[in-house]
Amino acid sequence: MSTRREQWFALVESNTTGSGREFCRAARARGLRPVVLAADPARYPYLAEDGIDVLVLDTADPDAVADRCHDLAAQGLAGVSSSSEYFVPVAARVAAKLGLPCPDADAIARCRNKDRQREVLAGAGVGQPEFRIATSVAEAVRAAGELGLPAVVKPTAGSGSVGVRLCATSTEVASHAEQLLGTTVNERGLPAEARILVESFADGPEFSVESLDGEAVAVVAKHLGPAPHFVETGHDFPAPVPEADRRVLAATTRAALAALGLGWGAAHTELRLTAAGPAVIEVNPRLAGGMIPAMIRAATGLDLVDAVVAAATGQDRPAPAGGxxxxxxxxxxxxxxxxxxxxxxxxxxxxxxxxxxxxxxxxxxxxxxxxxxxxxxxxxxxxxxxxxxxxxxxxxxxxxxxxxxxx
The missing domain is CATH 3.30.470.20 (ATP-grasp fold, B domain)
Structure with missing residues (x-):
């Protein structure tokens, strides 16, 4: 790695596809030199293809990440961020330690811990499914019986619908709960806590609201594959619903972000529009995946990735180029x-x-x-x-x- 002084932009791990590459592109366009901190750079083929600098280290160790970013800061470090939900918390804490722009790390932690997120939203009166926290198969089955079937059973930390399942019977609840509770590490090799969420099924079309600094910038409709899974098969912007529905989805999102303390940077909030009104499925304290930022950029000229890079490096947010x-x-x-x-x-x-x-x-x-x-x-x-x-x-x-x- 070059030792000449320049402004680095550190990305702690990455998405395997999509926005990770886009973060590096946006950083370069702003005259920064991106460097990805990764435990296994081979996960990201674009690093070699695009000539991105890499530091190999144990990114699950916050102290190791902080030490390497401290070394970069001695050379000139403009910002620290992550395009991977799993590593947003450590990126925020390291950036705060170095005095760089970042979201509130405690707010990030409240969101990443999905059972804690549910408790905070419930306390604020934000619409969401009923839920129970379970640490055993018996608790999960009992919770599903109280909430009613079908019920959603999912990990308390995760991303990309991994481990999320709609269970139609108590037998299915028991089987899936046993699988989740027996998982000791997640798909990124990080420790998985033996706690799961059991939720009532929020019946209705699904949407996401993309926000910057607590304000909605896009309401997107989701297409999902068949149950019992929740695989996203497509997205539509703007969501093809009446403007009144878009307004209420945005208002519910703003209330959820305020309750969680997420007033800085990007957030991706998923909701269902039920007969009783919007129900927050989850608030993700990071930019959307699923190529949603690329879609919004193509449609409107608003570059959400560049906006996140700008915020993390203390630069002005880009103006939409039109579309x-x-x-x-x-x-x-x-x-x-x-x-x-x-x-x-x-x-x-x-x-x-x-x-x-x-x-x-x-x-x-x-x-x-x-x-x-x-x-x-x-x-x-x-x-x-x-x-x-x-x-x-x-x-x-x-x-x-x-x-x-x-x-």
Whole structure:
């Protein structure tokens, strides 16, 4: 690594696809030099492809992260952040220790601990599903009986719908609870607490509200795969609902953020619009995944990734560059399983009018098997147009161009 003085932008771990790469792009565009702190850089092929500096260390150790960032600060460090929900807390604490711009680390912790998040929102009277905390299979079954079936059973810390399941019977509750409570480490190799959430099922269409500094900037409609899982298969912006619905979703989000103390930086809040009104599914103290920022940028010119980088480095937020107004994301989920050999037809998909991005999200050789999470997706298309109908038509035509081969 070069020893010449310059302004570094430290990213603690990354998303495996999507916004991690975009964070580095935005940092470079601002004249910063991105460096990713990672335990296993091989998880992120874009690092080598884009020539991103890497520091290899145990990122699960906050002291190790703080020491390396302190070394970077001696050379010139503009900011510390993370595009991975699992590492947002350590990035915030390290940035605070170095006197760099960052969200409140305690607020981040309240959000990352989903049972604590539920308790805070309940105390503030924010609409959400009824819930119980369980530390044993028997407690989970009893909780589901009290709340009513079907019930959602999920980890108290997680991301990308990993481990989230809709259970129709007490037998399913017991089986899934046993699996979750027996998991000692999560998919990132971090310790998993033997506590789970059992929640009443909030029936209704699902949305996300993207916010900056406590204010809603976009209301997005979600497409989900079949139960019992909650795999996101697409997103639509602006959400095709009456303006009154968008306003109430945004207002509920603002109330949730205020209750949790999240008044700085980006947040991704998921809600369902039930017959009783909006129910917060969860508040995530970070930028959205699922290529939502890319969709919003293509549709409106608002670069949410750049806004987060700007906030973390004390720079001015970018002004929207303008756009056609509507956008969507569609994901490709193979029907079969095996080993990914390739995603074909990308050039044809990219050549269609209105297509902003068409990319694979898994590399050849990756195992493909149903997991009930974001890992089921192998490719995606982002489209933008003047109307949502036109954007959706372009995206679905582009997806039809793609074929996935498995071995």
């Amino acid at each position: 056609p107004g509507s956008g969507c994301v569609r994901f490709v989920l193979p029907a079969g399983q095996g080993v990914l050999r390739g995603v074909h037809g990308l050039d044809a998909a990219r050549s269609r009018p209105g297509i902003a991005i068409a990319e694979p999200s898994a590399v050849p050789g990756a195992p493909v098997r149903p997991s009930g999470s974001f890992r089921d997706r192998v490719a995606y298309v982002v489209a933008a147009n003047r109307t949502l109908l036109d954007a959706v038509a372009a995206a679905e035509s582009a997806v039809a161009d793609l074929t996935v081969t498995l071995g």
